[in-house]
Amino acid sequence: MNFEQYRRHDATGLAQRVSSGEVTPTELLRLAAGRAEETNSQLNAINRLLLDRAERTLSVPLSGPFAGVPFLVKDLAQDVGGEPTSMGSLAFAHTPVAEDSTFVRRADNAGLVLFGKTNTPELGLKGVTENRTFGATRNPWDRDRTPGGSSGGAAAAVAGGIVPMAGANDGGGSIRIPAAYCGLFGLRPGRGRVPVGPRFHEIWEGASSDHVLTRSVRDSAHMLDILAGPDTGAPFHVAPPERPYSEELQHAPGRLRIAFSTRSPLGAAVDPACRDAVEKTARQLEALGHTVEEAEPAIDGMALARCYLTLYFGQVAAMVTDGRPQDFELDTRALAMLGRALTSGEYVRAHQQWNHFGRTLGHFFQDHDLYLTPTTAALPARIGELETPRVEQLALRPLLRLDAGRLLMKTGVVDKLAFRSLARTPFTQLANLTGTPAMSVPLHRSTDGLPVGSQFMAPVGGEGRLLRLAAQLEQAHPWWDHLPPG
Structure with a gap:
């Protein structure tokens, strides 16, 4: 061979x-x-x-x-x-x-x-x-x-x-x-x-x-x-x-019965190639005999992003305790600083909201078998494009020395981070916090020939359906x- x-x-x-x-x-x-x-x-x-x-x-x-x-x-x-x-x-x-x-x-x-x-x-x-x-x-x-x-x-x-x-x-x-x-x-x-x-x-x-x-x-x-x-x-x-x-x-x-949406849960822009892929997929599904309609669960996307980032910050804070601070990248140390600034009550309250997201999605799936969205809101970034800007890196260093995570929290940095870090990929976290199965299917490509995925989510236990x-x-x-x- x-x-x-x-x-x-x-x-x-x-x-x-x-x-x-x-x-x-x-x-x-x-x-x-x-x-x-x-x-x-x-x-x-x-x-x-x-x-x-x-x-x-x-x-x-x-x-x-x-x-x-x-x-x-x-x-x-x-x-x-x-x-x-x-x-x-x-x-x-x-x-x-x-x-x-x-x-x-x-x-x-x-x-x-x-x-x-x-x-x-x-x-x-x-x-x-x-x-x-x-x-x-x-x-x-x-x-x-x-x-x-x-x-x-x-x-x-x-x-x-x-x-x-x-x-x-x-x-x-x-x-x-x-x-x-x-x-x-x-x-x-x-x-x-x-x-x-x-x-x-x-x-x-x-x-x-x-x-x-x-x-x-x-x-x-x-x-x-x-x-x-x-x-x-x-x-x-x-x-x-x-x-x-x-x-x-x-x-x-x-x-x-398949619901679909191309709207970003964060209200951010969605690349036309990602929207087009879902709309083409919807037409392909109809041609295969499925019922397709535009609908989305009544979930506050920014609230879900905040809960996701609370998990993210807290987990990073715990993970870095197993290594030397200087061995971690600057961004990772900054995330850990924000995690240390969370109180245990804030972390638990955010985790408790997962139940609301899961129940809301469960009710949505009583009327729909699957939920279709873009997998991502943007085509792949260029290497290095998403690195933290140099000026922000310089600003982070004194904050890390002061362990000023609580101060940053009060400035509204979490919402800014939620929007900036998740704006390109706002569709995927819902499955993670609700524990539901989901898949990305490579049906389409952009005008430049890059792959574009379409995401399907199913109810709990729906791997076989997917x-x-x-x-x-x-x-x-x-x-x-x-x-x-x-």
Whole structure:
């Protein structure tokens, strides 16, 4: 098998070729590692190669539904025992973790050949994948642009042809945003569907979910069958699906009632390409027999953004206590300062509002089966475009010395930060705070040829419904042959 043949297969197809004896796992690893060596200097998708581990995996017979398929995990929460989980930060880049995460154990049991970890912004905090420790990851569709974040390394590796799928996680859009920017399928499972142990009880109050970024819908469905399910000591025991997710793809979605909106929940601008993608998707859905109407849940988008940022600030404040302050980037230290300024009561009150968002969305789903929006409000930013301006960096340093987070809070900085940091990606956080599943589907491109994603949200437990619709859309409007230039 040569690279062009490798590239034409998804993970399911490669596993079938291994099973039939047409190709060996060693050949596939050589192709994947060769592609990584060829492209990583340009894309910077992988920040740690684990070829020795892969060779040990190949030293014994492999079994499982993905036996022999090369795989990468995200360098955030997806722990590989004996290796650092850097989280894109110098603070953790040299500290090995004790054991494999449940995610990695289940990937190993499926026969996947893990040979590296993918880049992420520091602590997974940004919608771009740029950090001081490993550098910026670039989008295979346009190397001057970001692949998104925080699973940007995973998205670049899949879109760039290194692997057919890669581990990812999503605490505010970190699966769906890179999927939209890189022309991939990205499903964020609902809260607790995929356990995050054993090092973590839950991540970000359960707002974060682990899964994969893929080119095909069937790979995502098969991996969800592998990754989902109870884990000893985990806080959630989620009701199992009616049937395996891989079987959902054989069932038509039926006539769905789908609401859509292209309005930013923050009242910010939405790029015409992102609006057009949703409007075209709505027409495609009608042609497939679904009922589509313009409607949105009665949720205050700015209130939701404030609650999300309260979570964000508080979590960062807790995370930086595990490292030396000088090892964290300036932006991260500023976020932690704001987190320290929160009282416990303010944090809890913000968390309590999640119930209102979930109940409101639940009532909305009594009249609609799915909710369609743009995945993002903007096309991918250029590398470095979203860096904190130099003048603001200079202003932050004395404030950090004074630990003046409470003073900043009184100036209204939270609303300003909510608008500025989330204006480009205001549609994804609703699923995280309500614990609902959501997906980004790569149906369209901009006039410049950049991928543009459409997001669908489903009620709690609606992963199967999303996958059925995704399979229908993939068949009716295939995206498989939409590959980055060169």
